[in-house]
Amino acid sequence: MTQTAANSHGPAQAFTGLPVGEAGLAEAHALYRGMTVVRAVELEIEKMHRLGRMSGSFHSSLGQEAAAVGVCAALRDGDMVTSTHRGHGHALAKGVPMEGVFAELFGRTSGVSGGRGGSMHLHDRRSGFLGENAIVAGGLPWAAGAAWARRRRGGDDIAVAFIGDGGFAQGVTHETLLLARFWASPCLIVCENNGLAHSMPSDRLFGASGSIARIVEGTGMHARYVDGRDVIAVAETAREMVAQVRAGSPAFLECGVYRVRPHSLSDPDYRYRPKSAGRDWLALNDPIANLRARLDAYTANRVAQIDAEVAAEVEAARTRAEAAERPPATAAKSFVYTSPELQNHA
Ligand SMILES: Cc1ncc(C[n+]2csc(CCOP(=O)(O)OP(=O)(O)O)c2C)c(N)n1
Ligand SMILES: [Mg+2]
Numbered sequence: 001m002t003q004t005a006a007n008s009h010g011p012a013q014a015f016t017g018l019p020v021g022e023a024g025l026a027e028a029h030a031l032y033r034g035m036t037v038v039r040a041v042e043l044e045i046e047k048m049h050r051l052g053r054m055s056g057s058f059h060s061s062l063g064q065e066a067a068a069v070g071v072c073a074a075l076r077d078g079d080m081v082t083s084t085h086r087g088h089g090h091a092l093a094k095g096v097p098m099e100g101v102f103a104e105l106f107g108r109t110s111g112v113s114g115g116r117g118g119s120m121h122l123h124d125r126r127s128g129f130l131g132e133n134a135i136v137a138g139g140l141p142w143a144a145g146a147a148w149a150r151r152r153r154g155g156d157d158i159a160v161a162f163i164g165d166g167g168f169a170q171g172v173t174h175e176t177l178l179l180a181r182f183w184a185s186p187c188l189i190v191c192e193n194n195g196l197a198h199s200m201p202s203d204r205l206f207g208a209s210g211s212i213a214r215i216v217e218g219t220g221m222h223a224r225y226v227d228g229r230d231v232i233a234v235a236e237t238a239r240e241m242v243a244q245v246r247a248g249s250p251a252f253l254e255c256g257v258y259r260v261r262p263h264s265l266s267d268p269d270y271r272y273r274p275k276s277a278g279r280d281w282l283a284l285n286d287p288i289a290n291l292r293a294r295l296d297a298y299t300a301n302r303v304a305q306i307d308a309e310v311a312a313e314v315e316a317a318r319t320r321a322e323a324a325e326r327p328p329a330t331a332a333k334s335f336v337y338t339s340p341e342l343q344n345h346a
Contacts, residue, residue, distance in 0.1 A: 016233040018294055022312040027073075027108070028295060031231045033306050034069035035288045038089040040314045041098060045088070045105060045119075050263060053322065056118040059086040063260035067192050068093040071253070073159060075243040078160040080128045082139030082144050086192075087132035090162050095127040098313065102321035110324040116335065130159075136197075137167035140189060141176045144250070146231055146282045148185035149249075155166035158186040158245045166197025168212050169205060180250040188245045189252045190237075192228065198270040201254025207286055213254040221252055228255035229287045258285065 018028050045061035048054035061068065064209055065218055072081065075094070085260040091101060096112060105119055112124045123131035130146060133139040150157045150346030163327035167173055181185055193209055195202050206212050208345035209225065216223035222244060226237045234255060241251045262269035269277075295303050 002017045010332075015227075015230045015290065015294075016236065018232065025041045025295075025298065027235075028232065029290065029299075029306065030070055031066075031073060031235060032291050032295060032303065032309065034073065034093055035065040035231060035291070036306060036310045037098065037314070038065040038068060039288055040310050041101065042088055043070060043104075044314050046316050048105075056107075057085075057106065057266075059118050059264050060261035061086050061089040063282055063286065064194060064228065064257040065089055065188065065312045066231035066234050067228040067255040067257050069308045070161070070228075070231045071162075071188075071190050071238045071255075074159065074238035075128075076190055077128060078155075079242075080130050080143065080150070080157065082130045082143040082146075082159065082161045083132040084136070084139060084162055084164055084167065084192075085124075085132065085134050085160070086164070088119070091122045091127075091132070092122070094129045096122060096124040096129050097315040101231060101323050102318045103323075103324050104167070106322055107323070107326065108321060108324040111319070114335075115327050128283070137163050137170035137173045137217040139163070139293065140167065140173055144180040144183075144185045144326055146235050147187040147250075148180075148183050151184075151186055154228075156186070156190065156246050158242065159189045162190050162191055162192060164197060165191060165195070165202035165206070165208050165212065166200070167191065168193075168202075169197065169331075175215065177219060177250075177252070181219070184248055185250055186245050186335060187246060187250050188241055189250070190238075191252065191254045192257050193208040193254055193271060194257045196259055196263070198263045198267070199269075209256040210254065216252040216254075221250060223252040223254070225254045225256065228257035229285050229290060231287055231291055244258070292298065301317075 005322055042060050042174040045058055048056060066210060072093035081090055081094045100112035101122060104113050107115045109115050113121050120132050120134040130142055140161040140163055147159035179228055189214055193202060193212055213223040213225040224237060226234050241253055245251050258281050260282050
């Protein structure tokens with residue numbers, strides 16, 4: 001079954017048919033669940049901020065869930081992921097526990113970074129999630145280096161680096177692409193092109209969606225573009241590319257997505273796009289609603305059941321996380337690398 005969607009971002013293309021057979025349907029439901037988890041967690045985070053129960057920065061990935069979930073579905077537990085400032089979806093899709101994510105954002109000791117990092121510094125090595133990074137494209141050299149180190153020690157684990165279109169404009173990205181090719185570092189670079197780097201439209205720098213992949217292809221690295229509203233297409237494309245990367249050559253995947261929310265909680269986005277832009281896009285292009293509509297035709301009850309299970313899971317995780325202990329004020333200086341004693345001797 002294919003369906004053509006109105007496309008406000010990215011080359012027009014038909015949605016990929018659902019995978020066939022029982023196993024295919026189970027996989028589609030798993031992808032649906034993964035996206036629903038990311039959406040529900042981020043909506044809960046928004047709510048907590050609105051109620052004044054959470055503080056700090058927050059960059060929502062609402063509307064971009066298919067990229068994180070589709071790519072991570074192609075990975076194994078031992079594979080590694082590095083992320084951006086907009087990384088809750090990447091973390092959850094790679095298996096970082098939801099309660100640890102909530103606790104981190106609440107600043108609790110049970111948070112995945114001990115409550116010290118907050119929204120832009122989630123990390124959980126047990127899940128292979130090497131971390132978000134508030135420096136644009138800062139996670140990319142981590143991934144290329146980690147993948148290369150892992151390969152030198154034997155084994156065939158790979159690393160995925162998520163970057164944004166703004167990340168593609170960073171010098172370190174181009175240095176890393178060259179080095180990764182030269183050293184055959186088994187990493188997949190996933191560029192989530194949401195059309196904006198804060199208020200800068202990416203087509204002014206690179207051209208229409210799909211151009212970034214073509215630029216990378218020109219360097220000799222294998223590169224593809226995929227419609228990031230279509231989680232089945234993302235998962236299939238990622239699976240093929242991950243197999244190539246695991247076999248020893250780095251690759252680059254551009255995902256056409258859209259940033260529905262403002263850049264962050266404090267961004268007056270009505271200054272550079274119509275006030276209703278996010279809402280309008282979501283009404284026509286929502287990757288979750290799109291998959292739900294296609295699954296409903298087969299198994300309406302299963303989808304509703306997943307929605308209910310995820311809602312309960314999120315409520316329970318958020319409740320436990322919020323009730324957890326706060327770090328004592330006396331711990332404020334632990335894990336800080338310079339010490340007053342050393343400074344006095346300088
Ligand atoms: C090196 C660096 N320059 C500038 C910033 C400020 N900044 C934070 S996010 C952002 C835009 C990033 O755009 P993109 O990579 O497309 O990611 P998106 O926000 O669209 O997900 C900028 C300029 C930063 N954090 N790091
Ligand atoms: Mg962007």
